[in-house]
Amino acid sequence: MAARERDEAAGERPATLSLFEGVRADGADDGDGDEGAADGAPPSGDGEDRRRRRTRRVLVWTLVALLGLLFGGAGAAYWTVDHYASSVDRIPGAFPTLPVDRQPAAVPNAGTTFLLVGLDARSDVATTGKEAKAPAWKAGAQRSDTMMLLHIAADRRSASIISLARDTLVDVPGHGKAKINAAYSWGGPSLMVETVQNLTGIRIDHIAVIDWNGFRALTDAVGGVDITVPQTIEGRGEARQWDAGTHHMDGAQALLYVRERYGLPNGDLDRSKRQQNFLRALMIQTMDAGTLGSPARLTGLLQAVGEVVSVDDRLSNTDLYELAWSLRGLRPDGVRFMNAPFGGFDSVDGQSVVLLDRAAATTLWEAVRNDRMDQYLAEHSTTSDTLGDSVR
Incomplete structure (x- = not known):
């Protein structure tokens, strides 16, 4: 202020x-x-x-x-x-109540980092038939389906979104080794934040809980999204077949696209790239003139947001306004997506888990912590962890 x-x-x-x-x-x-035209001159x-x-x-x-x-x-x-802004729910107690010396130190002038948590079961339908939002967390009721770190550079010219596979094996405080998505089930947002902070050494500034189910409404509000499937993926079990080519997907189709993993060679790793690909497409479509020029679409989009996202109660409406204004120059090509460095698959107590490449991850976390993601991505532009134009 x-x-x-x-x-x-x-x-x-x-x-x-x-x-x-x-x-x-x-x-x-x-x-x-x-801008830049002389007074009285034509544009x-x-x-x-x-x-x-x-x-x-x-x-x-x-x-x-x-x-x-x-x-x-x-x-x-x-x-x-x-x-x-007020329709977006605030999450109380979203951060661990630990002494400062037991949490990563905040690095001055090093950007802002959000933890994005995606859930598959957050919104319920009331008996009246109207939409009713369930709490962002209820003990033991749900595991987080998606975890992403969103780092916004201090100069607000770029941003990075890093997915953590839900089966990533980590130390969950008070519970020992477990899949990272279990942290949300056991302790909600605060334990999720603590687990990610301990894993990465990055101080989490804010958290947003997102309902994947609600993305149907968001997708429909912008008139659908265009997503290209590079090669035909045959149906397997309950998974549908995706034919090669560009598909204009409505909300229901997009939800199927981001949820599937059984027909994908690398399971959840490929699914996280699909989620990123969808978000990229949604971002581009939201900026399209057809969305901006349609009051009905614009209003529907904003109305749908309150049913999709909850944020921590440290983010006031004014904070959101000011952050929004600071990002006015950010464009889709300034947003980069990637997975956390993959170190292989393993089995622990009969469960399949994902291992991180610890050495590569340490370099990545340091880049996020010190706001050097542009340099990091320039040096790792060809890695398979980085989202490219072709996504299965």
Whole structure:
């Protein structure tokens, strides 16, 4: 808030007002959007340039792929952004109550790191037939289906999303060796955060719990997503066949796509890449002019967010606004996806587990901790852990 007061003292409007500068209620430019044009001169550039400028004003990327959807479509003043922000549930007690010396030290000016936790069973349908959201965690009721670290660079020009396979073998405090997804079942968000902090040495700044089920509504709200399957994958058991080619998927089809693993050669490792591929496609589609220019789609998208995401109670509405504004220049090509370095499969007590490549992982965690992911990715651009254009 001190930064906001300084801006106002200097004559600048706060970020929450700047979201709507140069935008009419119908989402079009009000005529002052041609940055750099002389006063009274006609706008420079073609229609595509104008659409890009309008997109920059209308769409503010919040927390990249997933959290970017929270405020990405706030494009008209008559939509109350605070209403949508308040509809996002806050999670109390999401962080471990440990002494400072037993947690990773926060590195100043080293960006912001979120832990994203995806659940398969978070939303229930009430007996009235209306959507009803279940608690983000109930002891023993669910294991996290997906874990991702989202690191946003300090300069807000890039972001990295790193998936941790749910079967990764780790030390869970108070429980010994176990699969990482068990931590959420046993102790909820706080034990999940503690487990990931101990594994990586990275201080987690915030956590978001995401309902994969709810992504059906988000996908439908943007009109579906285009996902390319590079080669035909035959159906196996309950898994459907995916024919080679580009598929325009609605919410139900996209959910099948991200959940399947039995027809994939590397099981959960390939599934995590599918999840990343889907998020990338959803991010691109959200930025599409067809979404930005449709009040119905935009409103549906924002309404769906509250049914999908919960965040820790350290994130106030104002915090979300300010983070959103700081990410206004972030674009899809500035967001990179990868899996944590894979060290092989193993079996422990009759259960299949995933092992990390500890040496490679140590280098990665250090890059995240010190906000050097651009350098790390430049040096590891060809690794199979990094998400490429072709995803099974």
